[in-house]
Amino acid sequence: MSRDLGDFQTPPELAALLARRLGPIGDRWPRVLEPTCGRGNFLRAALDAPSPPREAIGVELQRAYCDEARAAVGDRATILNADVFAVDFAALPWRGGGPILAIGNPPWVTNAALGKLGSGNRPERRNVDGRAGLDAMTGASNFDLAEAVWLRLLDAHSGGPATIALLCKTSVALAVLDRLHRRGPSASSEWVEVDARRWFGATVAAGFLVVTLGEPSSRVSVYPHPEALASSRSMGWVGDRFAADFEAASSLTFAVGPSSLDWRQGIKHDAAAVMELTADGPLRNGLGEIVDVEPEYLYPLMKGADLAGGGSETSPLPPGEGTLGASSPSSDAGRNERIRRPRRFLIVPHKSLGEDTRGLESEAPRLWAYLNAHAGRLAARRSSIYRGRPPFSLFGVGPYAFATSKVAVAGIHRPTRFRAIGPVDGRPVVLDDTCYLLPCRSAEEAAVLAALGNDPAVLALLRALAPADSKRPVTKSLLRSIDLAAVLARADRPALIARAVVAMRDMGWAGDPTAAIGPEIERLARSLSVSPPEAP
CATH class of the missing domain: 3.40.50.150 (Vaccinia Virus protein VP39)
Known part of the structure; x- marks a missing residue:
């Protein structure tokens, strides 16, 4: 060929x-x-x-x-x-x-x-x-x-x-x-x-x-x-979405509609060998080099495989760490001693799109020296999105990327699974660009939204809309076409609460969060019914 x-x-x-x-x-x-x-x-x-x-x-x-x-x-x-x-x-x-x-x-x-x-x-x-x-x-x-x-x-x-x-x-x-x-x-x-x-x-x-x-x-x-x-089957349009399995999607039309939630894609950097570090012993990059940079520019990283369940490990939190956000209890009763900890860290040199990175020379001299040592690799990134940008720029950065609590789903891994993500060692977890995320105001919101995403109706609809052989079965456009307000209105409430409880515990909540989940469901039932945002 x-x-x-x-x-x-x-x-x-x-x-x-x-x-x-x-x-x-x-x-x-x-x-x-x-x-x-x-x-x-x-x-x-x-x-x-x-x-x-x-x-x-x-x-x-x-x-x-x-x-x-x-x-x-x-x-x-x-x-x-x-x-x-x-x-x-x-x-x-x-x-x-x-x-x-x-x-x-x-x-x-x-x-x-x-x-x-x-x-x-x-x-x-x-x-x-x-x-x-x-x-x-x-x-x-x-x-x-x-x-x-x-x-x-x-x-x-x-x-x-x-x-x-x-x-x-x-x-x-x-x-x-x-x-x-x-x-x-x-x-x-x-x-x-x-x-x-x-x-x-x-x-x-x-x-x-x-x-x-x-x-x-x-x-x-x-x-x-x-x-x-x-x-053997038929494909066709259900609402404004093309369904790979028309018959299956037609039985779930109530869940097809514009979402009031603004799904985002994870951070894009196209330089894994330089920007992603492993935490087995001293931090190392993909080139095998030991890396010593200012820790405030390092964030726990989860990728699509991690969300699917295979890329993180369980390890104890250091004393005094493990908070779950503003709604988490301040006492130790609300914290779990062990949570899932990502194996990788991502270097994030800036927090907003287009932010000038040259200030790192004085604010983070070790990071500045490290990035300049690998400037050739970073400058060689082929995507046109990096042209005309400050040196060492990433994409998919903004307040949403650094939300303490968030819901995440992998775009390229099956079966589809929505995960509620909390901080690790007090640092927000960031995601790579194979993932999609919703920033959340609290751990409870993240848990309930993840539980809604894992509702049987949502998972069945995603399977019906995306072809079984798609390399990226979940996309931002697809997620924005799922009406979670309609799903919530028809959801099996006890099953929804049970899934949310599991999600809270996965984030590190040690006690029984059931009492906090009910009010959050009611709040979301109201807020999800508002008009959807304009897609950028």
Whole structure:
């Protein structure tokens, strides 16, 4: 595979199988187009079918593949050596008119991955979702080359009649379906799951997305394999959310709605070897160096794996430590002698976005010297968010990051579990950017909100909305679409209280917190009903 071009050539057997699935191609589509055609396996499958198209065109960037494709299809198709992102689809050399079938297998690689490789095979970056601020510059706006190919084809054939049928990763298919929905109902779709490990040796979820323009439908039938005649489930929109399991999500529509809570992402630094320290004996960075910096810039760190239950250890609190915030009891009766203690610390040189870090030279000379010793690594961070910022800047910092009590959930780990987080040794715990968090006013609030997040209805809805194979099954956008006020109104109150009690004890509360939880539930029932904040 040419990694630069995200090249997974389609096996001829699979191309023939998917072409047959579309039925008599020539009867429906007199014209067939294969963008990024590679060796032309889809063109050959369509032309070898019992009902071939009248004419066919392939577009391919790599000259060697153009030669192979021409040898495979002969004079039955025209092969253009061209860039799919630059070609004028309206000017293709068709001999006649009629509906078009665009069929193929575009590259399976992200724009960010191409950037890391220094590749020139990158489409012009467009903020097509209208994302704002940090989301427009980071992973929320990252996309696959396949998604860019989809956008080109959808734009070029929006006047129809046309069908676009492409092999792609599940994440790409969901992004395309979401875009189609936001453009307005103008297409019907089906999704055919394909075993990527069998056909491509790739450990990624993938399938064959078939979109017919001009035939509106809000449901997407899902077929478990290319030869399946009956759908196994359907995908579709529940409210303004696309659900990977429409039937399951439809039974939980009461919980779908704008949230009054402002979920935040954890701290982004892209320099784990320098900024993350382990606490086994003397503090060490990822380079194995012993680190001695001012302790006020060190914060206990939890990552996604820690929230899932595997990355923290239990250790005693030093005498006099372990407070849980303003609402915690001042006596020892309210403290637990042992709580979960993160294994890592994060260096946080500043507390607000854009804060000038040069004051560290006088305020924290040891930290300043350490960061300057590793300035080359920090300056080499590739993300554009660091450009034009003060030296050693991080993102995802603000008062919310340093809240004493908070609720946190991992974005990339399953099963989903909401955790109430309290301080460790009097220091607030911070989270990395694979996590999402809610800053809380008290330990009780954190415990009740975590218990609400772990309500069976919320967990079932998250499973229904996110595909089972998603690399990031929980996102900020998804969390902001869960109406916890509605969940609280229907929650099993004794079970909710029991979960909140467990959450309080996990934070280090030694006594029985039940009496404090009831009033907090009532307060949240009122506060969660207010209008949701505007998403930044």
